[in-house]
């Protein structure tokens with residue numbers, strides 16, 4: 001019998017949140033294609049309807065009780081990718097208390113609920129947790145990203161603390177930090193910005209100019225690193241911010 005390649009995810013159980021579109025969707029598809037049994041969830045269950053070959057559930061990751069009930073059913077989880085996040089565009093002066101709360105509910109509270117509910121099923125598994133954070137965080141200050149940067153910095157802090165707490169239990173925790181990735185929500189932010197800048201072309205240029213690589217990232221760029229971090233090839237990597245940003249943080 002031939003030994004499986006260490007990058008193969010065959011036999012591993014993977015849970016992916018925010019799998020309906022964008023980065024989470026590409027991650028779910030990549031882990032599935034690499035052989036994992038994938039459990040995909042999203043707030044909007046309709047977005048999952050054409051995602052084949054995975055278990056699909058509607059799940060609001062900001063609802064602590066619903067998250068706890070969802071995870072209770074798992075016997076063992078090897079891979080967790082938590083992709084839920086929300087971008088408020090604005091400075092601290094633009095950010096109302098409601099904007100601030102919404103940013104933290106969706107980005108940070110969801111991470112608290114999901115990682116807390118998943119970890120009892122991962123201890124001892126040799127498993128891998130990945131949070132989708134951002135370079136707009138504790139890594140780099142961006143204009144008009146006050147609440148977003150604060151919340152994603154929190155996600156990085158939580159991920160690193162869990163890396164320390166759960167290393168003895170053989171669970172690795174890494175924050176994946178994308179640059180600007182072409183996703184449905186980025187297209188929404190471009191449309192919003194185009195009202196200020198006068199045209200969609202100007203808004204697209206604004207985001208492209210942030211990318212030294214001269215191209216936007218694609219969700220598959222992020223899925224590829226998640227596949228690697230999920231695999232046994234990455235067994236010596238934990239507590240890291242893995243920047244996949246097309247040269248932003250050179």
Ligand SMILES: NC(=O)c1ccc[n+]([C@@H]2O[C@H](COP(=O)([O-])OP(=O)(O)OC[C@H]3O[C@@H](n4cnc5c(N)ncnc54)[C@H](O)[C@@H]3O)[C@@H](O)[C@H]2O)c1
Pocket residue numbers: 017018019020021022023024041042043044047059060061062083084085086087106110132133134135177178179180181182183184185186219
């Ligand atoms: N696109 C980028 O440029 C970029 C850059 C850095 C980091 N990120 C982060 O990557 C993650 C995915 O972003 P994206 O732009 O690919 O996706 P997106 O914003 O286009 O899609 C996000 C998905 O999350 C789901 N979702 C929203 N709230 C939810 C909730 N409460 N519970 C469960 N699901 C929920 C949505 O229904 C949607 O399917 C986010 O955390 C985002 O902050 C994105």
